[in-house]
Amino acid sequence: MPSSPKTLQAILGAPGLRGEKVTALSKDGLTAFIQSTISTKHEMKEPFYVLDLGVVMDLFDKWAQTLPMAQPFYAVKCNPNPAFLGTLAALGSNFDCASKAEIDSVLSLGVSPDRIVFANPCKAESHIKYAATVGVNLTTFDSKEELEKIKKWHPKCALLIRVKGPDDGGARCPLGPKYGALPEEVSPLLQAAQAAGLNVKGVSFHIGSGAMQFRAYREAIAEAKTVFETAASLGMPKLRVLNIGGGFTAGPQFAEAASAVKSALQDYFPNEPELTVIAEPGRFFAESAFTLATNIIGKRVRGDLREYWINDGIYGSMNCILYDHAVVTCTPLAEASKHGNPTCKGAKTHDSTVFGPTCDALDTVLKDYPLPELQVNDWLVFPNMGAYTAAAGSNFNGFNTSAILTYLACSNPI
Numbered sequence: 001m002p003s004s005p006k007t008l009q010a011i012l013g014a015p016g017l018r019g020e021k022v023t024a025l026s027k028d029g030l031t032a033f034i035q036s037t038i039s040t041k042h043e044m045k046e047p048f049y050v051l052d053l054g055v056v057m058d059l060f061d062k063w064a065q066t067l068p069m070a071q072p073f074y075a076v077k078c079n080p081n082p083a084f085l086g087t088l089a090a091l092g093s094n095f096d097c098a099s100k101a102e103i104d105s106v107l108s109l110g111v112s113p114d115r116i117v118f119a120n121p122c123k124a125e126s127h128i129k130y131a132a133t134v135g136v137n138l139t140t141f142d143s144k145e146e147l148e149k150i151k152k153w154h155p156k157c158a159l160l161i162r163v164k165g166p167d168d169g170g171a172r173c174p175l176g177p178k179y180g181a182l183p184e185e186v187s188p189l190l191q192a193a194q195a196a197g198l199n200v201k202g203v204s205f206h207i208g209s210g211a212m213q214f215r216a217y218r219e220a221i222a223e224a225k226t227v228f229e230t231a232a233s234l235g236m237p238k239l240r241v242l243n244i245g246g247g248f249t250a251g252p253q254f255a256e257a258a259s260a261v262k263s264a265l266q267d268y269f270p271n272e273p274e275l276t277v278i279a280e281p282g283r284f285f286a287e288s289a290f291t292l293a294t295n296i297i298g299k300r301v302r303g304d305l306r307e308y309w310i311n312d313g314i315y316g317s318m319n320c321i322l323y324d325h326a327v328v329t330c331t332p333l334a335e336a337s338k339h340g341n342p343t344c345k346g347a348k349t350h351d352s353t354v355f356g357p358t359c360d361a362l363d364t365v366l367k368d369y370p371l372p373e374l375q376v377n378d379w380l381v382f383p384n385m386g387a388y389t390a391a392a393g394s395n396f397n398g399f400n401t402s403a404i405l406t407y408l409a410c411s412n413p414i
């Protein structure tokens with residue numbers, strides 16, 4: 001079901017976007033939009049992002065169609081761009097925040113605090129106190145120490161016990177090594193919460209970001225079921241919330257992940273009309289919505305090898321190569337050297353290295369990558385750059401990731 005014009009109007013007027021220019025893209029119009037941005041706005045040739053709101057709307061529809069029983073709480077850490085958050089808020093997403101500042105950025109969009117889960121199992125006391133002040137009343141825990149802090153600063157907060165699933169799903173970024181109660185820790189933790197008079201409402205897990213093996217959802221949902229039973233056997237009020245976390249990637253894998261979730265819900269939680277299922281997708285919504293344009297600022301020729309320097313790299317947006325184990329791709333936009341054929345269709349390619357701008361050899365973005373002969377001032381365009389990119393970049397060597405501008409566009413406008 002395509003998003004209605006009403007939805008689009010609501011998004012364009014939403015906090016985070018209001019007053020921003022949004023350019024409608026025709027089919028395959030992204031390249032043309034990047035070209036016009038380069039020629040009209042980027043004399044200084046700084047890198048920039050394009051956020052395609054049409055992609056976000058499509059993904060939101062896809063989620064609602066494929067996993068309608070799981071309310072999405074978008075994981076802000078994945079990409080906190082305000083226009084992106086505003087779009088998700090207008091579409092009806094809720095939010096997963098991990099810090100005071102993330103809570104602030106979501107509340108500042110006019111989102112009510114009951115649409116936020118403070119899904120960080122280990123929070124600073126000052127952040128817990130802040131959550132209490134602003135009315136964020138749902139959080140996760142996996143230790144007795146966390147329960148003590150919550151009891152002290154936010155005793156009315158509803159709690160989800162974060163469990164470590166049996167398997168990290170072959171994830172690009174496993175989270176199990178850091179978070180989640182082990183099976184033998186569950187009962188003592190529930191008893192500690194009960195003794196402290198705290199309100200445990202349900203169970204949460206995360207099978208790992210960029211998961212590949214979706215049976216991990218089934219195993220974690222089975223594990224969650226045993227926690228529900230443990231709580232019942234301890235005489236606690238019935239648990240009602242199941243938080244299946246993130247780990248979803250858009251594209252064909254999504255259907256596979258969703259069917260693993262759905263069949264496990266049917267098998268382990270049949271006939272539970274009162275169960276609320278929530279999820280915390282980050283990558284799913286962010287990854288393909290953002291495209292990054294970078295400028296070629298340097299070149300060296302060594303025999304057959306071509307080496308290029310661009311103005312964003314490992315210490316900036318491409319930190320995803322290190323931290324998110326991402327494999328990035330790019331296409332050329334030869335705005336300076338090939339006016340007649342900027343996308344270089346049919347051009348002979350050379351094995352090329354693409355370096356970032358800092359003076360560290362680690363700052364290498366691509367190796368042995370086929371690119372046509374390009375020149376200084378041409379551009380390289382990187383698709384699928386929305387997840388764990390700008391969010392975790394630094395200002396190392398004076399290259400300021402947080403200064404990279406984002407232009408808004410909308411494909412398939414109605």
Ligand SMILES: *Cc1c(COP(=O)(O)O)cnc(C)c1O
Nearest residue numbers: 075209210246247280281282283
């Ligand atoms: C990072 C994180 C997410 C988002 O994970 P994705 O794999 O990007 O969907 C969700 N929940 C928690 C608790 C996280 O730490």
